[in-house]
Amino acid sequence: MFPTQYEDLQIMSHAVIGFPSLEENEKAIAGLAEAGVKLIELQVPFSDPVADGHTLVNACYEALKHGGSVQATLNLATTVCARHPEVTFVLMSYLNPLFRYGLQELFEKASAAGIKGMIVPDWPVEEIEPWLPTLDALGLSPILMVTPNTAAERVEKIAKASRGMIYVVSRMGVTGHETQWGEKFQNYIAEIRKHTDLPLAVGFGVRTAKDLNALTGKAEVAAFCSQYIEWQRDEGSEVAANKMKSIIQEIDSP
Amino acid sequence: MFPTQYEDLQIMSHAVIGFPSLEENEKAIAGLAEAGVKLIELQVPFSDPVADGHTLVNACYEALKHGGSVQATLNLATTVCARHPEVTFVLMSYLNPLFRYGLQELFEKASAAGIKGMIVPDWPVEEIEPWLPTLDALGLSPILMVTPNTAAERVEKIAKASRGMIYVVSRMGVTGHETQWGEKFQNYIAEIRKHTDLPLAVGFGVRTAKDLNALTGKAEVAAFCSQYIEWQRDEGSEVAANKMKSIIQEIDSP
Amino acid sequence: MIRSENGYFGEFGGRFVPEILLPALTELEDLFFGLRDDPAFWQEFVTLCQEFSGRPTPLTPLRRLSKQLGGAQIWLKREDLNHSGAHKVNNVLGQGLLVQRMGKQRVIAETGAGQHGLATAIMAARLGLEATIYMGAEDIERQYSNVFWMRQLGSDVVGVTTGAQTLKEALDEALRDWAASVETTHYVLGTACGPAPFPELVSYFQSIISDEIKEQSMRQMGCLPDEIVACVGGGSNAMGAFGAFLEISEVNLVGVEAGGISLEDGKHSIRLSQNTGETGIAQGYKTLFLQNDDGQLGDTHSIAAGLDYVGVSPILAHLSQQGRVIPESATDNEVTEAFSLLMKTEGIIPALESAHGLAGGFKRAKQMKPDQNVVINLSGRGDKDIFTVARAFPQREWTEFLQREAVRSTEALAQKRGH
Amino acid sequence: MIRSENGYFGEFGGRFVPEILLPALTELEDLFFGLRDDPAFWQEFVTLCQEFSGRPTPLTPLRRLSKQLGGAQIWLKREDLNHSGAHKVNNVLGQGLLVQRMGKQRVIAETGAGQHGLATAIMAARLGLEATIYMGAEDIERQYSNVFWMRQLGSDVVGVTTGAQTLKEALDEALRDWAASVETTHYVLGTACGPAPFPELVSYFQSIISDEIKEQSMRQMGCLPDEIVACVGGGSNAMGAFGAFLEISEVNLVGVEAGGISLEDGKHSIRLSQNTGETGIAQGYKTLFLQNDDGQLGDTHSIAAGLDYVGVSPILAHLSQQGRVIPESATDNEVTEAFSLLMKTEGIIPALESAHGLAGGFKRAKQMKPDQNVVINLSGRGDKDIFTVARAFPQREWTEFLQREAVRSTEALAQKRGH
């Protein structure tokens, strides 16, 4: 399940369904579970991943060529949710593949597959709100995003619609500069906590053990995604899992 | 001197001063005189010979590279007029080289060199008229052009300003189609004769013995120019003179 | 002009963007809603278009061509005479006024044919703004002359090499840039697509076209036209040409899409007709997209880079569903024929995009009577298409010229490096 | 507008043509003299320009650039927004009206930059006339894109390979064609040169430019401008911009010629200033020509094909001798600088010809006060100059693009032959 507020930092990592291949996805997920990753995003690849950086854009492009799809994601989810009960699986997708699948049916199947949460970056809170009763009934948590430029009242609204946790976008933009975890970031986190008791998952720019240590005690979840996918791309899923394992061991206890 | 009205057909031919070279001009003129040519145009080469066809345009272009100029023409005229008293030399030029030389001085020098007439295709009758007293005094005959589209009253005006002979442009245009010497042409000639007692020199499209025979009895002078220059260009002045000679011998007596 | 209900036109439209982009869209929407009913703002816009871009553009009667075709009288609305050579500049100048009011110092844009990029580069130069233009690498190849000029104008042109490397990918990339720069940067969206308020905002500025058509046709024809025809890429020139006539049901409105090579997937760009497009949500809005069953956006093809787009204005999707706008299409071959016909008969060189409007409009005009009037929106001029047109109508001299020019250009480059 | 005395302006002008051309010139003159004072004819002309070419062209204030230069307020008269991209079309449309009245079915023209040829091809297509365009082979090389379009428009473009293969030779060749075809063909002379009545006739049609400047400056500046600047090739855009101001001595009139590379013979095209041009008679008229002591016309050079001409309007030669027109010049380098400055500061791409006007105008504006106004006539747009500009500002991508395009073009040609 999702962590509780102020629980020790957990790592969320990532799989792009079909990247590098559907079979490899299964092995990679097993490796991540073995490495101690507590949450895994299963990303439905999409032709137009506007909220992703270039690493994930390219991974999506490859994944589509290797059979990545909504159905493949549900199939994989059924397998891995059963196989790794200690891991919480989150569906990550852009809205269109889900919309085309049929939202109601998708939510039911995702829930049945054992998926616990959902991150859909281009699905605004206003469009999610009507679906909350359905999602709550299915036990499928919408994990909404808050960004550094989200106004306070909107944070309030997003917090209200979110379940499980809130995804905190660490910085402006999907590509580029290094993220800073200093005072400004801490104020930002503090500001969000004013509106919610949900745990916070911090994403974008988490690429090193140093980043993880910086987040320890500040957030409950660190989304370690692009860097992992780059390892996977360049060195294979096994090496990537080993690197993930050693990095998790490097985290200082708080 | 110029022929008189209804005299037998005489041939006028051509030299472009500097083409193929200044020395060659002298030899070529001697060849023409020897061949029985009675009138020779000495053409000052010009950079923009708008009233000439491509053969003469290219000859001008070459001539300028080999020292062709107003001064060179006057020099040559002095030599050849003295050497060939049986030939009538006519200065042919566009207006600008003469204008830049100074018209008054040019006329005097040309007359002194022994030149008898002048053909300047871009010098309209209105601009010539004020110079007539000067030209008459110098014995330099302006030979003006009449074309198939010249209106009757303008033919009258041109005839009045012309001396020595009138240059009859045989057809519309400087390049192109073969010239016809049929009924239409004869009416054209007859129309001109209504306005003048001067002999007529016919130019443009006179390229064969057949053309010369067709003109016999209709005009007093046939301007045999482009074809001669092509012979000169392709086969040298000597061959060109021989060809001219045999063609003159081919003319039927009337 | 049509107004959205909360960003929607019937079932289409909306604002499906990453949260990070929301504040900028709201700021823009607030600004726009505050200005759009202000006659002084509209006047400021009209004056800018007049003084910088030469508006009003004329309504040109095609007397010879109409007679030759034997049907309705055909008129061209001459957006090709705009500064920069296409209607795109209308929208861009309008957004320029908004940028000044927001006090932002940088603009970004996506571009397909390059016309919108060029218009943006021009506006940025004139207002002294920084500009980055995203353009698919494939489109750069098809429209390098526009790229050349954008760079000379001081803009940064970034080639996008993901996916099919055309307009869709350029738009994605522009959105990514915007996510990172949204506080200092305005995204000059180039067509009546994207998240609210863009479809409405772009249509608002472009409606200067139909305002003029209305007045000009009353003056020149003595009545309103029977039909208005426009090509449809994203839909901005069509919405511009239709805008003032939406409520006048006697005036037919016809949108011509790119029929490309065939109706096979990836060989055309028809979204409105023939059940090719399906409702989807992507690139920030809901509309008819070319997509597969899994909701992946499809590949498209058109001889005209500016029509080679996978989505379409949500307003047009709605109006077409309502039956108010009649969807048509024209194939690449029909387009080059219409291109040639206009050029040889009336002495006007159309953009290949606009030639789609011509092909569709000529076809319809032939079925009409000589006392009827068809206005075709000539959205742009064809100069930019010289390389594409040269491939469609090969001339030996052109090939030889290019070969020599490539050598000269190499020499010029070597000389520059030598300095 | 200035009127000739019997075809002369002071000592310049006249009609020095082979007799064969006389009837056509007289016919044209009679027709023109009968129409030029007829307000209905002028209105017909203005309407044609409006409906087909988008006139009036705007007067655009260059606010940022004027501030940056720190002198007078600079305004551009936007002839670049004309259909076909230059002022040339004004004259051509006017002559089109005359051709229709004469009932001729064919037109010929000489062209330098290709703009006049393009305008003529456009007019011929629109009126359904046959057209032959003479163009120096060297100019074809510099402006092939214009040639490409002329051919697509259905015109026959003939490359002239005599002499320096530029405008002067093309004019000679057009005169030769005319001599052979004068009864069925109208010669659309492209600038305010040549035998009477052309200088007067071309200036008359082009004076629509200064009519508009006058009215627009009263409306936009609240007064007449202090100075009007135009580039001078043959002189048609300059005469167009000056025409309505000749009698208003408070308005300075400045003509900027092509300074080229240096003042050496053959390296420039300055005829009005610095004792470079000398009175001569050629190509049908008397004016200041670049020529040698023997009266042979000289070679010329300019980065702008349209200014690369050996003669100049007899009207400008006269006005410049009278002191009414101030002659200036700008070198190739000054021109590319002004070109770049306008583009980057105001988002307008000028023709290289027009950039001479800019270079001269900017220099003079800097010396003036901020409450003064300078109007520069932007005679055309720069799209046509892409190959020349690309050589002046080399970009690696352009070179690579050309190389690939040459290959593609070769393939398209091979495929066409295969059919």
Ligand SMILES: Cc1ncc(COP(=O)(O)O)c(C=O)c1O
């Ligand atoms: C000349 C021209 N027409 C039409 C279009 C298509 O865009 P829209 O449908 O937004 O008018 C473009 C796009 O670049 C264009 O350049």
Ligand SMILES: Cc1ncc(COP(=O)(O)O)c(C=O)c1O
């Ligand atoms: C844009 C432009 N400006 C100026 C000129 C020069 O001609 P004129 O001096 O007759 O205006 C040309 C000639 O082709 C031209 O194309």
